[in-house]
Amino acid sequence: MAGRVVLHGRGASPYSRRVELALKVKGIEYEFVEEDFTNKSEALLRYNPVHKKVPILVHNGKPITESLVIIEYIDKTWKEGPPLLPRDLYERAKVRFWASFLHQQLFEAIASVINTDGEAQDRAVKEVHEKLKVLEEGIKGNYPGGSPFINGNNMGLLDVVVCSILGTHKVLEEVLGVKFLDPEKYAMVNSWVKALTESPLVKEAMPPHEKLVGILRLIRARLLESAAA
Ligand SMILES: N[C@@H](CCC(=O)N[C@@H](CS)C(=O)NCC(=O)O)C(=O)O
Incomplete structure (x- = not known):
């Protein structure tokens, strides 16, 4: 029994999306509350007085915050669905390491491309490519392949995190006018992201491309405006 599961989030938020994907992988029914920032x-x-941010998962009235913490909670609470983290402790540690690299380093670098212009943006783009190079080598060295996803046939923590960041790379590329996922430079990352974005579960969870393009244009315009003020 899942109990009552409510997710407070934002349709366009990558953090919310990774939690939604984790719930869908586990087959847990939930109610989605769209928040207005x-x-x-x-x-x-009330549920997140410290950061005042989404996602917030409320399970039987109890709130859990921070996307990566929420995903671990989902995995430990609903054991009946496919595992999101490997049971082997060393493999689990490696997954946590790469999830945190993606969450803190790659995502931060991409955020800097969104909120800068001109030379600052050129530097931020260079930084994204450096992180993608590290990711490509890390994937090659640790997960040389075979399965469509890092976690096997079902998505796991690393898959949902990469999907939440790079699953919308075409939106980023269109709005920012920058090519990130060059298949020649990042063959492993590219085929991983392709397998994810083509999976029915991701297609169902992803807002339409044009809608995300519109939202990102708006966010970028606001960020540039407040940086200039
Ligand atoms: N570290 C948090 C980040 C959450 C976050 O930044 N959420 C954004 C949505 S994309 C938010 O709620 N922003 C509201 C605001 O900044 O006022 C996590 O992993 O859950």
């Missing part, structure tokens, strides 16, 4: 709900502020 210009008018945060009383529930959001």
